Amino acid sequence: MTASVPLRALAGTALAVLVLGTGCDFFDRRDRAAPEIAFMSHGDGYAAKPDFARLEYEHPLAPADLYKITPANLSFLDQEQVDQIYARLTAGPIPDGAFDGDLFFPRGGSGRLRLSEIAGGGLKSLAVNVGGAKLDLIGETLWKGKVFFRDQRLLRNRIEDLAPLRQLGLVQDSAEQPLATTRIDGKEQWLLFPAKLYCGQSLLDGRRESIIIDYAFTDQLPGYRRMPDVMAGRDGFAIRDEIRMIYPGFYLGRAYMDRVFVVNFLLYNKEIAERAREDFVKTGKVQEDCWGGTQQRVAAIRSQG
Secondary structure (H helix, E strand, O other): OOOEEEEEEEEHHHHHHHHOOOOHHHOOOOOOOOOOOOOOOOOOOOOOOOHHHHHHHHOOOOHHOOOOOOOHHHOOOOOOHHHHHHHEEOOOOOOEEEEEEEEEOOOOOOOOOOOOOOOOOOOOOOOOOHHHHHHHHHHHEEEEEEEEHHEEEEEEEEOOHHHHHOOOOOOOOOOOOOOOOEEEOOEEEEEEEEEEEEEEEOOOEEEOEEEEEEEHHHOOOOOOOOOHHHHOOOOOOOOOEEEEEEOOOOEEEEEOOOHHHHEEEEEHHHHHHHHHHHHHHHHHHOOOOOOOOOOOOHHHOOOOO
């Protein structure tokens, strides 16, 4: 007999595998303080939050500021300050190739991914009976990055260990129809949860576009397997990520579940970051694939001179 699936029973797996984990030393730094970046004061209520256009005019971020940002020191900021950084970024180029990833928890948060508590209600057409706490734990160990296929405007998530998903009966494969794999740093990884890539409006800052990672129509994309890919799509948790570039090779992301913000995450490609650093520090310029709005980062570059 199949049991109906409460949404929170799968939430840890459905979203965390899309925004979690890292195999990259870049994420192992142990900074002890927040980055020295200017912010505007803010209160708790919406009316007490600063206007992003004024923020960017008064406190533009120069490349030197952006290179102060690390995965570790972001955790010393509160969510409003993280939002203020995001609002002063542009999308940059749509990534291409493999990126390592990690999520982070701003100051004042629980310090844990608790998606099983965030989600509620029911999930259509799935039947699994697993405790939410167990799924949160699984979610925190699964995902090892994303692979961008820029020319196809397609993304796949890298899963290094399929065992937890298999144990939950959430993997649909066979010898005749094996799952797609890739090798990253000599390790075989599975490519799951396909998503569309495009430029679109940010759900936080509508002044300029972000790069959107959209799982809504995952079932229409190459390589789709109903289990587990359905969990990320419109018949599951309706996951939608958006990212903006901190500096070349390094992106700040926001993950949404059915248009509700749930967690911050980061993406990093060491080769791109090292190759592009010298030029970006000098010019502050980068290829922009998305609409940058009417308020450019020219003031930030000028402020360095």
